[in-house]
Amino acid sequence: MTAPYAISFLTGLLALNPVINLGLIPTAVQGASRSHRQAFFYGLLGTLTMMLYGLLSWLLHFYLIVPLRIAAFELPLLMLLMPGLNWALTVMLKPWPRLEQNLPLFYLNFLALASALLLLQSPPASFGLMTLTLLGMSASFLVSLILISHLRARLETALFLKPLKGWPTFLLASGILWIAFQGLLMMVK
């Protein structure tokens, strides 16, 4: 009975992480993983954004796009959701300035769109399955961002080579994490 829910969560966690598994690395993530503290707060905000945007996209898909058969215009409609989401997050996060100050890093909510598109590629049929898939994706994003920031901190101090600083170290850390996630996925399979 609980197997489909567990599979949905694990799929989100291991197979649909937009940062690592598909290599969809937004520029903001690279900037946000320079320090552990920033990575944590950015990760929390990312988790919240992915959850909210994923939920709205799923509702839009099943309650508007599928009934009206306007799949061709799904992308503009998804993009229209973004300004609304940005506004809502700004209002919601007023009491938490540490989270709010990371909001500009979500330039156009690239990450949110990536996760929504991954979710809608084979959309979960029920609300429960969708929520668990999104939870898995969000948790995976938070964990990978924190791990990348720790890996980067060690790599950048261990390797004294100047050309490796910045993007190459970030990619190196992402590569290591990609291998780890693939290993976990193989074990689950």
Added chain:
Amino acid sequence: MRLPSESKQQLFLKNLWSENPVTFSGLGIFLAVAGTATLGQAFFLGGMVLLLLLFNSLVSSAVGELFQIRVPLWPQVILTSLMLSILSLFLSGAFSALPDNTRILYALLAASPLVYSRSQLLSYNTTVDRALFDAAGTGVGTLFVLLFIALVRQVAGQGSLAGLTVFPFSPWPLFNTTLGGIIMTGTMLVIFNLARGKK
């Protein structure tokens, strides 16, 4: 920094190499990592980036010249996503011949800072021809880097190129995976950093 005295050719060449959006600013990294599994995919996505950059810069500079205003980001985003949606109606055949993640990467272009960078930073404040040269340099620079990475990945990962067998076996199958994209992009960036450091 853009100087008013820069010629159109200088604008083009600057974005092609020294301020390349993949190797310099990192705006196109996601495409370099995930959109270079095959040469066809790299050409398709790079071509779309070039097309969108030209389109956005044309709109932004034309509106800037005619009305002396800057096109806000959101209308441009909606316009671009509409354009991508309409184009995708004619591209279903191309999508089926390309790797699975192409459709997602194609849709992600609508939210990519890479596509709006030139129109929001320069185009609204300059003439149409200068804006087009600037956008063309950025787009062609992105396309070249994507094609180079895809070329290495395809030869190393599949042992073939454009239907021709280069190796009778696959020398490094790992290059077919996302990790191959991460390794190749990282190597490209290190080479670029070394070349820049020597100057």
